[in-house]
Amino acid sequence: MTNELASWVDTPTRRAITAFVERVSSGPNAVPEAERVAVFDNDGTLWTEKPMPTQLHYVVEQWRKQAEADPSLAERQPYKAAVTGDYGWLGGSVDKHYEGDDSDLKVLIGALVGVTAGMSVDDYAASVAEFYEKAKHLTLGTPYADAVYRPMVELLRYLEANGFTVYIVSGGERDFMRPMTEAYYGIPPEHVVGSALGLAWDEDSHEVRYTAGLDFFDDGPEKPVRIWTRIGRRPLIACGNSNGDMPMLDFTRKGDGLALLIHHDDTGRGDPAYDKGADAALAAVDERGYTVVSVRDDWSNVFVDPAAG
């Protein structure tokens, strides 16, 4: 059975996971299969979020295209940064978010809103698919498909083999994730929960289109709310990597579930070490009963393609 977790070292962490899954999926304490729900954060949990989340890379690409079409834009920010490939200001805005200052992140989400306002959901899906086809990860240099954590995809398959249904519950924008979750993780669009751009029915064209607003930002206390909205069940397993995942982990622990916290403590295999944005979660591990997954100690391979790890 444990061969499926081939990129996991035989550590107490791995044994905690398999013991929990065995207990709830067989024997006298088995939970009905329909209730075996697992929720996973995306950025920093299933794939990299450094040097910046992929969604931000997409937005920058759209700004670059806009500046190409209208060169006068290239003289000012954020288009200047997009054209010249200066990711410092952009990455800094995400770091500020983890320090509790969302001001720049909201500017960026506002920029995404500006990119999609008026688009039909089908046209946005096509634009996103084109990005995934062409873009390269900014430090790994690989397609984003190869920036996926191999042990985590193995964990998804292992859970499914034991009757679990897996949902992605991420701060990333839902429709930006849907094409990649299906292609890279095998998770279908109806199992993707994320931040939501506003949507409205267009009676003239009979299409659903994005508005110029943000519906909600699916992070922190919003995560358990959206889990209930979408699934209507309390998860048995939750997995995240940052402070914003704590409510989701706590909601799961309240039902005696398994709460996994990925700790980015590795160097030399392409995934940088960082605690920023995870400090509160790491400090609460004992009190709240989280199970820490160490990238350094628990994973024998980091990336989908072992040659890249």
Next chain:
Amino acid sequence: MTNELASWVDTPTRRAITAFVERVSSGPNAVPEAERVAVFDNDGTLWTEKPMPTQLHYVVEQWRKQAEADPSLAERQPYKAAVTGDYGWLGGSVDKHYEGDDSDLKVLIGALVGVTAGMSVDDYAASVAEFYEKAKHLTLGTPYADAVYRPMVELLRYLEANGFTVYIVSGGERDFMRPMTEAYYGIPPEHVVGSALGLAWDEDSHEVRYTAGLDFFDDGPEKPVRIWTRIGRRPLIACGNSNGDMPMLDFTRKGDGLALLIHHDDTGRGDPAYDKGADAALAAVDERGYTVVSVRDDWSNVFVDPAAG
């Protein structure tokens, strides 16, 4: 294959349904199974909505309990109507909704909000389950489980047998529907889309609780928006019975799907005849390509228990 639709008369309607399902689920034009999505309205489509939607009955029951606990309430509306069983004013508010005036319906939804504000999602689920256990349909006199349309449940099973995933997309409140859709239709909570009370994470108790607000009313143009939000796919089949279902039917037709419109034109078998609230949809049948399902002509049995039909 068609034995499964035992309560459907062999009419052009039934043949249109089976021909469509056969075309998209087998042969050269088959649609991948993961994309076979069907969406169904609930009140008036899968079960009765007369003399008033079941959810309104639930709210009245809660008012009655509040007036029992505090007899001074029983002297004024709406508690007086609840205690004396005067459903006229209540039913009238729903009729006004179908005439384009939502004012009273919003008062009623506000009252539901007042009933649930501060409750945890688990406590509300228990309260709703207790209601379904004890309540009797106001005109049929049966448990609500027997107010379900037998041909429609057969249709759900027939679609599932042909690889479809069925979602409920209703103006009814999502968490009020979830217990009954699972018990009466075999549709799990994660496939129930409906109007949403506000929810908030309670950091003290690690529970998700209702706020004193309504998040959205899932009717009319909101239905295709919520279909996209929850499913991320355009349905192949949509089925409703009222003007508020038209955007959902049109979204489905735009993708060359099958749009079914239940027409309540029967008498004498417990389901009253009415066009109110469906007039615009019935008038648009030819122009928009809806397929009308006549309760009178297309169904040999109306209710789950044939003895009651």
